[in-house]
Amino acid sequence: MGEAWxxxxxxxxxxxxxxxxxxxxxxxxxxxxxxxxxxAIALMLVxxxxxxxxxxxxxxxxxxxxxxxxxxxxxxxSSVVSVDGPRFGDVHRVSAGLTAREDVTHATPVLVDVLRFxxxxxxxxxxxxxxxxxxxxxxxVTISGVSTRGLTPGDPHFADGSYAGPWTGEAVVSAGAAxxxxxxxxxxxxxxxxxxxxxxxxxxxxxxxxQLPVVLVHLSELQVVAGATSGDQADQLLVATDSRDVKSHxxxxxxxxxxxxxxxxxxxxx
Numbered sequence: 001m002g003e004a005w006x007x008x009x010x011x012x013x014x015x016x017x018x019x020x021x022x023x024x025x026x027x028x029x030x031x032x033x034x035x036x037x038x039x040a041i042a043l044m045l046v047x048x049x050x051x052x053x054x055x056x057x058x059x060x061x062x063x064x065x066x067x068x069x070x071x072x073x074x075x076x077x078s079s080v081v082s083v084d085g086p087r088f089g090d091v092h093r094v095s096a097g098l099t100a101r102e103d104v105t106h107a108t109p110v111l112v113d114v115l116r117f118x119x120x121x122x123x124x125x126x127x128x129x130x131x132x133x134x135x136x137x138x139x140x141v142t143i144s145g146v147s148t149r150g151l152t153p154g155d156p157h158f159a160d161g162s163y164a165g166p167w168t169g170e171a172v173v174s175a176g177a178a179x180x181x182x183x184x185x186x187x188x189x190x191x192x193x194x195x196x197x198x199x200x201x202x203x204x205x206x207x208x209x210x211q212l213p214v215v216l217v218h219l220s221e222l223q224v225v226a227g228a229t230s231g232d233q234a235d236q237l238l239v240a241t242d243s244r245d246v247k248s249h250x251x252x253x254x255x256x257x258x259x260x261x262x263x264x265x266x267x268x269x270x
Contacts, residue, residue: 064106064141068260069237069250087111088254089231092158092219095135098250103243106137109234111219112144113226115191117181126192127180129213133222133234141240146174146216150202158220163229168218171198177213178203194225 071086088094091109098107111133116126132144136151150172159165173183183189183200190197198217223229239250250259 064143064240065238066241066262067239067247067250069239069253070258070260071235071254072256072258086256087228087233087235088237088257089233091232091234091237092135092155092161093232094253095237098237098239099137101246101249103241103246105240105242106139106141107237107239108135108137108141108143109219110134110143110236110238111222111226111228111234113222113228115215115225116193117189118192127213129177129180129215131191131215131217131222131225133217133219133226135219141238143216143238144212144214146172146204146214148172148216149204151216151218155218155220157218157224161232163220163224165220167196167221169196169198169221170201170218172202172204172216173200174212174214175203175205177215180213191225196221196225 069088071088088109095107095109098104113131113133114128115131116128119125119127130144132146134143134148134151135155136148136153138153140147140149142148151170152168156165157163157167169188171189173181178184178200181189185200185203188197188199198215198221219234220229223233228234237250237253239246247259247261251257
């Protein structure tokens with residue numbers, strides 16, 4: 001936990017240093033810089049809360065989800081990969097097993113990360129977007145205010161863990177994200193420090209209360225960009241079901257994890 005907060009604080013300090021020590025700037029430039037830093041801080045707070053496993057306070061927002069499986073903070077289990085906080089491992093296999101159940105409508109692992117995009121122009125500030133990796137199903141679901149409609153069902157690039165399958169590059173982009181990174185439907189975009197590009201297959205109006213800039217992509221493709229392929233990592237598992245019997249099964253999926261139900265997850269969702 002200390003390392004995660006140290007990195008976060010360092011990022012904030014660097015942003016503020018660039019803002020106030022970077023030389024003379026016009027009032028308009030200062031306002032734009034403050035806005036950019038504020039967005040970066042807000043997005044990083046979202047991801048830090050999720051990655052640190054704040055079970056009762058932070059879940060990925062989804063009106064189509066009945067249960068969230070979340071790692072406990074400080075978990076030392078071999079089944080939970082700790083990268084700036086605990087993450088689940090082997091998530092494609094686990095979610096596929098859940099989806100195969102007759103009493104489960106849909107299940108997906110979710111990986112959340114903040115990606116930086118270069119601003120337009122030589123002096124432009126970088127832009128930050130919340131990117132969410134999922135495994136889309138045949139039925140469209142809404143996650144973090146954005147529908148999976150437009151994403152190819154499954155996760156082709158994962159290819160049974162080889163990460164050698166076809167790269168779809170598909171992304172559903174919220175209106176806020178489209179404006180932030182300057183992309184429209186059919187347009188392509190590339191995160192900074194990444195050699196992989198994405199294409200906006202659809203621009204969706206986000207329905208989340210915060211209207212954050214959100215991009216929805218296939219899980220394996222975000223894992224590649226975010227460096228989360230080792231152990232097949234994700235932050236949470238989202239499960240849709242009409243059966244109460246599923247909860248007891250979910251409680252046994254991973255040691256050092258908690259199952260959050262719809263009623264208790266609504267206090268603080270992202």
